[in-house]
Amino acid sequence: MSEMRALVVDDEPDLRELLDMTLTRMGLDVETAEDLSTARRLLANGTDYAFCLTDMRLPDGNGLSLIKEISRDYPHMPVAMITAYGKVDDAVTALKYGAFDFVSKPVDLEVLRNMVRTAIKLRQDDAEMAPPKPEASKDKSKAKAQAEAETEISAGTPGGESLLRQRLVGRSQAMDRVRQTITKLARSQAPVLISGESGTGKELAAQLIHDLGPRAEQPFVAVNCGAIPSELMESEFFGHMKGSFTGADADKEGLFQAANGGTLFLDEVADLPLNMQVKLLRVIQEKTVRPIGGREEIKIDVRILSATHKALKPLVESGEFRNDLYYRLNVIDLPMPSLRDRRGDIRLLAEHFLGVIGEQWGETPRKLSTAAMDALQNHRFSGNVRELVNILQRAVTMCEGDEISVEDLNIDQGMLDEDNVDVSPPEDRSLDDYMEDIERRILEKALVEAKYNKTEAARQLGISFRSLRYKLKKYDID
Structure with a gap:
């Protein structure tokens, strides 16, 4: 850590000195500021700080504003908040504003050291992924652009975007x-x-x-x-x-x-x-x-x-x-999106999992017939990706040749409309029961998409709140 610098922002001289001593003993070169204006001036000098620690309340403003500025202009700089003891709301707010972590007063030095080690590890990982830096610029826009470029480069490394694409399969906007x-x-x-x-x-x-x-x-x-x-x-x-x-x-x-x-x-x-x-x-x-x-x-x-x-x-x-x-x-x-919300990924997922199953079972990966692929793309998938994997495992077991047929899938082939509502003709039930079943599913789907906000669900359905409430009671939907 000998070449790394840390910025400490706090208006209490004793605490500032304690933090300075603790971080210095960890091998950091520490600079301190007693207020926001001093901190902003130090940041504007172009110093590449590995870590920033700021108090919540400062003489000329709130430390939250500094967290927002650092998150915006220096996205590779981890910043942590010092909060008053028991002020959980302040800590939560700081995290939402982009703080890396927080530590409460009175500062537990062991907790502080652990937090700093984690922040430094993050900064070192960023440095290893990034290309050599040009001479430091005092221009915030240039610093921000460079940081964003480094983020893009690091995302393309084996530890970043490629790992995400290997393990989170899909090209849909939802998965992006x-x-x-x-x-x-x-x-x-x-x-x-x-x-x-x-x-x-x-x-x-x-x-x-x-x-x-x-x-x-x-x-x-x-x-x-x-x-x-x-x-x-x-x-x-x-x-x-x-x-x-x-x-x-x-x-x-x-x-x-x-x-x-x-x-x-x-x-x-x-x-x-x-x-x-x-x-x-x-x-x-x-x-x-x-x-x-x-x-x-x-x-x-x-x-x-x-x-x-x-x-x-x-x-x-x-x-x-x-x-x-x-x-x-x-x-x-x-x-996490449901499989119904990213149907364009079903083909890619099916091919991926068939390859995985073949490798795990020591067999040549099976292929899906055109009809079988169409059946999968029209299936409701109430169990999402896990259900898809189970269907494919069963199909590979039942398949006698190299190609999986619709029969091998053993799934309900009722036709689906664009909202995934089963509109197969009723067989052993009355039309009223059948229509009520469809309405119940539409209501449940609207509630899930609105995150159970009934007002929003009613708006999406184009009905009044009173009408929605009546229907929920009618179908005993909680």
Whole structure:
């Protein structure tokens, strides 16, 4: 770190001196500023700072404005916020404005060191990916243009865009947006809530955020919150000490300790019981855990990524999910598109997975007949990409030749309209029942697309809110 410089912005002389000493001992060349105007002047000098740490409240303004300016003009410079103790809202706001991470007062020096090491690792990775830099320019527009060019170049390296395209298959605009968002999220330490239907690849997205970030060499620990019995949940998350309860025959490390230094992925986070939500919120805020039966808090350095196929906002409104935890986890939202929303990718996905299946099974990859491909492109795919993989695995098993037929797919061949509503003629049911079934599906689809905002769903459907409410009650749609 000997050639790297850090910028510290704080109006308290004692804290400024403490931060200066701590970062200097880590090998950084530190420059300090007591207010926004000084910080802006130092930045305008063209110094290539590897890291910036700024206080929230400064004599001539708010540190958030500095975070926004750095994120805009110096996108390769990680910037962290110093917040007052317990001011979680300030920390969340800073992260949304582009802060890399935050540290609370009184500053825990070990937490600070861990944060700085992660930021420096990110900056070093950027430097390795970028071409040699020309002489530093004081022109902000030139600095910004150069940073953007470096971002584009780094995205084309094996650790960037090519990795994303290898693992997130698809050429649709929806997947391009997902890849662009993941690239940005990998540079941050902000908590991310990955939303989307089952089978859309939420865990894969979380793994990519980890693999493309500065924690890539540290553990990635994934846990399905809905798969852990409630009575074992605290032990699984935080660990326990030998003898702390019946059956505790040895010390056990919890998931947070196992993920220390890396990333903890909480899948199906909506399934956490309320008592566990309280404990999880405390761990996220304090960055410490206490094992069951333990006497001391253990410091942890973990990035939290979470996912759910349920809409959390209605659960917050009904009291089933804590409002404060929701806003702490949902600093940045990453929606994963359904396969129905990117039908143009089905052919590419099918060919890709047939190749993977052939390689895994030691067989020559099968081909899809024209009719079979058409059938896949017209299928509803309520299970999304996961369902596509299952269909192809079954088809390869059933196929007797080199080409997969429609019969090998074994899927419902009812015709679909452009909105994926099954309009096959009814057979064993009345026309009224059939039409009600279609209307119910249209209502459910509109609610999902509007993220369960009923006013927006009514607008999309072109009906009044009162009419929508009546129909939801009629079909018992919650």
